[in-house]
Amino acid sequence: MADFSITRLDARQPDFDRQLDAVLAFDPASDADIHEQVAEIIAQVRRDGDAALLEYTRRFDRHDPVSAAALELPQAALEAAWNGLAPAVAAALETAAQRIRAYAEHQKMAPWSYTEADGTRLGQQVTPLDRVGLYVPGGKAAYPSSVLMNAIPAKVAGVPELVMVVPTPGGETNPLVLAAAHIAGVDRVFRVGGAQAVAALAYGTTTLPRVDKIVGPGNIYVATAKKLVFGQVGIDMIAGPSEILVISDGGTDPDWLAMDLFSQAEHDEDAQAILIATDAAYLDAVEASIRGLLPTLERAGVVKTSLSNRGALILVEDLDQAAAVANHIAPEHLELSVADPDALLGKIRNAGAIFMGRHTAEALGDYCAGPNHVLPTSGTARFSSPLGVYDFQKRSSVIFCSPQGSDTLARTASVLARGEGLTAHARSAEYRIVESAS
Numbered sequence: 001m002a003d004f005s006i007t008r009l010d011a012r013q014p015d016f017d018r019q020l021d022a023v024l025a026f027d028p029a030s031d032a033d034i035h036e037q038v039a040e041i042i043a044q045v046r047r048d049g050d051a052a053l054l055e056y057t058r059r060f061d062r063h064d065p066v067s068a069a070a071l072e073l074p075q076a077a078l079e080a081a082w083n084g085l086a087p088a089v090a091a092a093l094e095t096a097a098q099r100i101r102a103y104a105e106h107q108k109m110a111p112w113s114y115t116e117a118d119g120t121r122l123g124q125q126v127t128p129l130d131r132v133g134l135y136v137p138g139g140k141a142a143y144p145s146s147v148l149m150n151a152i153p154a155k156v157a158g159v160p161e162l163v164m165v166v167p168t169p170g171g172e173t174n175p176l177v178l179a180a181a182h183i184a185g186v187d188r189v190f191r192v193g194g195a196q197a198v199a200a201l202a203y204g205t206t207t208l209p210r211v212d213k214i215v216g217p218g219n220i221y222v223a224t225a226k227k228l229v230f231g232q233v234g235i236d237m238i239a240g241p242s243e244i245l246v247i248s249d250g251g252t253d254p255d256w257l258a259m260d261l262f263s264q265a266e267h268d269e270d271a272q273a274i275l276i277a278t279d280a281a282y283l284d285a286v287e288a289s290i291r292g293l294l295p296t297l298e299r300a301g302v303v304k305t306s307l308s309n310r311g312a313l314i315l316v317e318d319l320d321q322a323a324a325v326a327n328h329i330a331p332e333h334l335e336l337s338v339a340d341p342d343a344l345l346g347k348i349r350n351a352g353a354i355f356m357g358r359h360t361a362e363a364l365g366d367y368c369a370g371p372n373h374v375l376p377t378s379g380t381a382r383f384s385s386p387l388g389v390y391d392f393q394k395r396s397s398v399i400f401c402s403p404q405g406s407d408t409l410a411r412t413a414s415v416l417a418r419g420e421g422l423t424a425h426a427r428s429a430e431y432r433i434v435e436s437a438s
């Protein structure tokens with residue numbers, strides 16, 4: 001453990017911004033080699049279809065299905081997994097599913113319209129996507145919670161067909177993942193992962209149907225593949241490794257916050273875990289907690305490298321400065337571990353999900369609070385939002401012109417069209433002017 005160290009920064013020092021950016025530096029799709037490798041995988045899947053899927057599954061997942069059809073798990077296997085769960089586990093999965101569904105119901109975009117005095121009616125029609133692909137990660141760990149987080153909003157949106165892909169390293173399926181797919185109403189499940197799964201969802205193979213949009217988190221191969229197929233299909237976001245940022249006023253048990261940092265560090269060696277506090281002695285106490293907890297967590301297999309690589313303890317002047325640093329980082333998860341989180345909330349502009357107060361551990365949000373755990377990472381919370389029902393709905397504008405309304409609008413359109421030099425546009429509008437029709 002002597003090799004363990006965590007970066008300490010002081011936001012009051014002149015070089016702070018540069019030092020912080022060094023901790024934050026991580027571009028999930030910048031590695032040229034990975035980009036090239038993923039582009040090659042996508043090209044192979046486009047060219048060879050199922051044969052390429054089988055070949056990459058053998059190579060990367062050490063799993064040798066007898067045929068492409070064997071990549072698909074029958075609904076009976078999902079149901080059997082659900083029926084085989086211990087009652088307490090089934091109840092926990094059901095509780096999480098209900099809470100995620102209840103939250104998602106609030107996110108539904110609704111159609112609307114309004115009618116003008118001359119009878120012209122303008123509005124918005126909302127339709128679900130026809131078929132979506134759900135990427136459920138499965139390389140280093142299995143994520144039944146991610147099945148629920150991906151599938152339930154799609155169901156609430158009314159998507160008729162949900163196609164899930166999940167790698168099964170060594171051919172081992174995870175019963176909780178299958179059971180979650182069963183209760184979430186996933187229509188088809190394929191045991192394939194990585195860039196090859198993303199390519200198959202984007203372009204289709206004989207066995208695996210092409211979808212309209214691919215959602216869900218994954219490692220750098222998955223993220224890079226999603227970036228490369230965007231345009232052929234929709235994607236939700238390019239999600240990088242997990243992140244947690246905690247703002248503390250020094251009043252929370254240091255062990256609690258040390259464990260909150262570890263809770264995201266354990267996802268990935270590239271995970272980012274940062275604590276900001278107003279009191280140097282408190283940061284010392286949390287660092288001591290981290291060191292105290294490390295041996296037990298290491299024995300349980302929790303990675304510590306991410307706390308060394310992309311962890312930091314930051315001293316700030318006050319909570320206002322803490323909020324400013326948080327807004328610069330724009331974290332995936334932000335815990336406001338302070339006495340009055342509501343007072344701080346209004347100062348937060350950039351964060352995927354905000355966890356309020358000392359008792360709201362981020363881990364509760366990962367599983368069962370209700371809001372989605374698929375969230376913007378790598379600073380993209382500056383411009384994007386959590387996965388939600390709205391990701392599975394599209395809007396179409398609806399325009400109805402009454403005869404009187406089209407007469408009025410045509411006069412305006414005609415002038416503007418002629419201003420643009422577009423004669424056919426102008427004539428098309430002018431046909432609708434009542435006096436010109438007679």
Ligand SMILES: NC(=O)c1ccc[n+]([C@@H]2O[C@H](COP(=O)([O-])OP(=O)(O)OC[C@H]3O[C@@H](n4cnc5c(N)ncnc54)[C@H](O)[C@@H]3O)[C@@H](O)[C@H]2O)c1
Nearest residue numbers: 060137138139140167193194217218219242267268373374
């Ligand atoms: N944001 C979220 O909601 C959320 C939820 C769960 C997990 N995660 C993140 O998802 C990621 C999961 O990663 P994972 O690796 O465990 O599973 P994964 O399913 O994303 O990736 C596994 C696949 O990667 C491919 N792969 C592995 N090594 C490769 C190589 N050398 N060349 C080409 N392809 C290769 C294989 O095809 C394999 O099937 C972690 O970073 C975790 O933090 C995020």
Ligand SMILES: N[C@H](CO)Cc1c[nH]c[nH+]1
Nearest residue numbers: 143145146242243366373
């Ligand atoms: N923290 C992850 C999102 O960054 C989600 C997750 C799933 N299981 C546990 N955690």
Ligand SMILES: [Zn+2]
Nearest residue numbers: 242263264366
């Ligand atoms: Zn997590």
